Amino acid sequence: MGQNPSLIAGYMEELYRLQVSEVAEVTIQRLLALVVMGEDKQQIEKGPHGYHFKRSTFSQNGTSAMTSNGNLVTIDKVWHLAEMNDALLGPRPALKHLCMSFSLFKLLRRRFARYPLVEAGSEKAFHFVRGILLTDGADADPEAVFRVITDELSFAWDFYYSSHPISHLGKWLPIMSIMTSLFTMAFCIFIVITLAWKILPEYKDYRVMSCELTCGEQDNDRFHDIGSILFVLVPTISLLLVVLLGEVWEIISYVCSNWTKVTLVCAYTAKPSWQKSRIMRRLIACFLWCRCKLMNYWGDKMGMTSLLDPCKRKGHIRHLFRLSKAMKPTKIPKPVKAALINSLKGSNGQLSNGIASLQKCHLRDDIRWACNGEGTSDIILVWHIATCIFEIRHMHDPSERHSSPDENDDMITAIHLSKYCAYLLASCPELLPDDTPWSKELYKSAKKITDSVLGSTDMRCFEFDRMMQLLSEKSKSNEVVCKGVQLGKQLVDGIQNENKGWNMLAEFWSEMMLYVAPSDNTKAHAKAIARGGELITILWALLTHAGIIRRPEHDNVV
Known part of the structure; x- marks a missing residue:
């Protein structure tokens, strides 16, 4: 191996x-x-x-x-x-x-x-x-x-991180492993039944210890039994039950393992005699039928956070303990997956940092500057802030929107990928192309300004103009936030058709996700796999198989 x-x-x-x-x-x-x-x-x-x-x-x-x-x-x-x-x-x-x-x-x-x-x-x-x-x-x-x-x-x-590969090293090793588990289970069951059948009905006659009193002149009651046998039986039976459940889980995890399924399919493919045997087909089908939802590695979720969360209010208890709902994993919507796959199919193997998505927008010459930066982290933050501003501007009148399902999909895709990229900056900057300390500092400095703005205006009352005024005033000391506010204003003022705006943003974030996915930091992705996987790790693996292991040298080349 x-x-x-x-x-x-x-x-x-x-x-x-x-x-x-x-x-x-x-x-x-x-x-x-x-x-x-x-x-x-x-x-x-x-x-x-x-x-x-x-x-x-x-x-x-x-x-x-x-x-x-x-x-x-x-x-x-x-x-x-x-x-x-x-x-x-x-x-x-x-x-x-x-x-x-x-x-x-x-x-x-x-x-x-x-x-x-x-x-x-x-x-x-x-x-x-x-x-x-x-x-x-x-x-x-x-x-x-x-x-x-x-x-x-x-x-x-x-x-x-598991023992499944070792269990499939030889033909007899899986059989020996299962036989050992079955023997251990039988032994535990035998001991538990023996204790329950022989000792528990008469537990009052058994004591943990017996003490003899040698002092005093009277011989009556010299022996005293101390402690109930239950203090020994209950922990013993509990331990045996834990071992029993462990062995049961060992067998279930082996039988339901994808490794077992692949091994059986390959053995079936390599042996024509099995293909002709109805008994072997039925036996293999029984193994293939076994499934266990507890063994699902991938939760199909993505982390999300936002620098300008419309639902966030400073002072809430959940924010004091950093239990923001925005940081909790969210199920990946189908439109997000479809947008990423379609973006990869349309790229023809040439990644873009989002500038290709601007070609269909009439503002492409005016907002092209937002795709240029010192790295990718600052570009992500600029577009994330702008996307949040565009979202907040159009969140007050959902009943007035007459959009098709595809247009709603664009909005879902843009918002989710924007917040996921912000989540990567906040929690997993090592999975992004730029230097980790620089990306962390960039995010923290931007978050400090946006938090001060959110604490000064009531987002629930939709004080959009007040929020934009505060952002403009407080972002003067931070170039990234200032650019994000500027881009947000251009999107809000320049795009009259909201649906076209969401379509452009959805294409931008789909391209950006593919652009930041290639990485040589295999150690960071190995850690991501160990904790259950990340969306960017899935894209990293997919692009690896497509022969895309690095980004273009010039970000502004389409």
Whole structure:
């Protein structure tokens, strides 16, 4: 398992070396030969850059082939079996996506192990992601795309922070592990039943200790029993029950694990005899049916905070204890996922810091300056403040708005991504491109000014003009807040159609999220995975597979 990143890196180098035909055709047909399982059974050889598969692993057309010492299960084999209406995989399309997630997890491990990515900057990689994950039709569902990447990150979490990978190292290890758990459970049940059956009914006859009094002349009542046996039985039975529940959870977590599902699917794919056996199909289907919601790695939530929260009032008890509702995780809306996926599809692999979204806005020449800054953190803060101002300006008359569902989606996307970027600055600046201390100081200085403004005006009474006046006065000492107020005024005064404004802001924040996602700070993303994942980590992994591992050199280039 320790050689796995090196093997996968060598495999990908060989796979890309053999591709000489058209980009789109090669991407769909040949890059699907990504390894799922079986690489540990192949013949390997040492090379100048680590371990490599022997050339016999590949056929002449660049696809994977069976070797004499084991079967290499790849994505194309699993998908081919599913598309042939196999009795097991045909009715369960989620299984082929789960195998794709496991294969992508192995590719992502190269990033954590700091192996070079042969697909970095390659058009083939972007066409692969767009052709397989972002295709038109049913597979273009943003929920499905996010599910593939979150399952991939769940495999990464299991690999680095759980014992699931060790349990699947050998054929007999899982069986021995389950047998050990069953034996432990049987022993605990036997002890608990024995104690409950034999001792509890007569617990009054048992004492913890017996004392003999040797002083005094009378021999009567020389022996005294002290303490009830329940003081020993209750902790003992409780401990046994805890051990019993632990072993039950161990078996459930193994049976319901995605690792088990992928292992069974790969074994089924590699063995034609299993495919012909109705008994094996039913047995495997029973394992695949088992699910446990408690094992969900990804909560499908995003943190949110705001420098100008319309609902925030200084003096509330919840703010004294920093329990602001805005800091609590919020479920990621479907429009946000759709906007991010559509932005990636339309980027053609060329990221923009939001300036591309201004092309359809008549104010593009007037607000183009807001996309230039010392880094990305100051640009985020400027646009976040402007988005908050635009939101506050149009929050007073929701009954007068006659917008279509798509226009409401734009508003939801812009507000959520704006507040999520502010949350990253406040809580996870290490996931952003700029220097962490600089980003923290930038956010704190801006927050100090906005908090003083929020404490001076009642947002619930919608004192918009009063708020803008205070912001203009107090932001003179802070360049970022001053620019944010200036941009907010331009958006409010220059965009007469509110829906068009939200559309432009939604496209801007979608582009900005993709722009800040590439990062070489794998340690920060590993920590994010350990605590349950972040939206930006999902985008980071998705862009990695698309061959996008860094941003353009010039921010203002579209």
